[in-house]
Amino acid sequence: MFGDRFERPGLFSSQDPPVHGFYRKQLTGQFTVKRMKRLEQRIEQIVADQLEYMASRGPVADLVADFALPVPSLVICELLGVDYSxxxxxxxxTATLLSVKTTPEQVIAAGDALAAFMLKLVRQKRNEPDDALLSGLIEAQREAERPLTDDELAGIAMMLLTAGHETTANMLGLGTLTLLHHPEQLAKLKADMSLVDTAVEELLRFNGIIRIGQVRLVTQDVQIGRRLIPAGSSVVASGMAANRDPEKFENPDELDITRGAVHHVAFGHGIHQCLGQQLARIELRVGYRRLFDRFPDLRLAIPLEDVTWRTDTAIYGVRELPVTW
Ligand code: HEM
Incomplete structure (x- = not known):
């Protein structure tokens, strides 16, 4: 998704089989149950700490800067073994890579800077391994038939870092706003927090945050409905439209946190389906649950019309979300 604007070794989100599968397999082996369990405990702590920080900023705080962005950034640092400083x-x-306003030169420069940062980290982890994912990936190369080069390891790590924080951050921000805007749904959730699992799926379905991520090149003629898409065309698959398909979801434009929207495609579909979706789900569940537990009277501190939207980047959301409680 994020590699679509440039090619780098290891950056498999924009690659086709068999190269894509080769890299992806290396990474799936690192998303172990043990690592996810350990991370889940850390996520609880990270979210709790960040909410206390937000409380200290009151009576008005920016939910994006004080909560929604730092939480996934801290989590992805923890997962990979990157220093949060x-x-x-x-x-x-990452913001430069995702912005639709940046020039190709700026995109290349940002990609180069991140790749150099990651390469340095790979070399550092070779000398001082820890128990995070990047060291695990390096360690796994010892027995590999075709070990990954440092550049490939850096590319994989860079993709995870960029894919792993802006996405979840915008879902936390936009999802919170959606709940505040649907008080009857929020009341249901607050009355029974066990609904948070289905609420997360519904918020993912209802809010399209991946606006221009799924770009594909058509390799053979495809007939979709009445439309023939000829080989050689480039297409952008709209997960947002699919998630509001009335043939799939009854009253698709209504938010219903009890719907059980299991068939949404917010995490994509097919071989490129999101590798971090289980982690994202944990972050969102813990995030919404603890947010409304800590601030049961959370509300917008500005009129809805004054909320500023991220319309110039590949990941949609709110720029700032001033809230009070
Ligand atoms: C709410 C949060 C998230 C959303 C909505 C989301 C959405 C997506 C979507 C739609 C794709 C498929 C793109 C395509 O088909 O081209 C994707 C791919 C990917 N995502 Fe996520 N993502 C989220 C969080 C994460 C996290 C937390 C991580 C990492 C820890 C992550 C890592 C990846 C990777 C590595 C891919 C590429 C997979 C491949 O090409 O095989 N994502 N994501």
Whole structure:
């Protein structure tokens, strides 16, 4: 998804089989149950700490800057073994990669800066391994038939870092706003927090955050409905339209947190389906649950019309979300 604007070794989100499968397999082996379990405990702590930080910023805080962005950034650092003190750097480079306003030169420069950062980290982890994913990936190369080069390892790590924080951050921000805008649904959730699992799926279905991510080149003529898409065309698959398909979802434009929207395609479909979806689900469940537990009276601090939207980047969401409680 994020590699579509440039090619790099290891950056498999924009690659086809068999190269895509080769790299993806290396990474799936690192998303172990043990690592996810350990991370889940950390996520609870990260979310709780960040909510206390947000409370300290009150009576009005920006939910995006104080909560929605730092949580996934901290989590992806924890997963990979990146020092969070670097977050301003990688958040800025990722924003450049995702912006539709940047020039190809700026995209290449941001990609180069991130790749160099990751290459340095790969070399550092070779000397001082920890128990995070990047060290695990390096360690797994010892027994590999075709070990990954440092550039490939850096490309994989870079893709995870960029794919793993802006997405979840915008779902946390936009999802919170959606709930605040549907008070009857929010009341249902607050009355029974066990609904958070289905609420997360419904919020993912209802809110399309991946606006221009799924770009594909058509390799053979395809007939979709009455439309023939000839080989050689490029297409953008709209997950948002699919998630509001009335043939799939009854009253698709209504938010219903009890719907059980299991067939949504917010995480894509097919071989490129999101590799971090289980992690994203954990972050969102813990995030919404703890947010409304900690601030039961959370509300917007500005009129809805004054909320600013991210219309100039590949990942949609809110720029800022001033809230009070
Ligand atoms: C709410 C949060 C997230 C959403 C909505 C989301 C959505 C998506 C979508 C739609 C794709 C498919 C793109 C395509 O078909 O071209 C994708 C791919 C991917 N995502 Fe996510 N994602 C999220 C969180 C994460 C996280 C937390 C991680 C990492 C920890 C991650 C890692 C990846 C990777 C590595 C791919 C590429 C998979 C491949 O090409 O085989 N994502 N994501």
């Amino acid at each position: 670097e977050h301003a750097f990688f958040e800025q480079q």
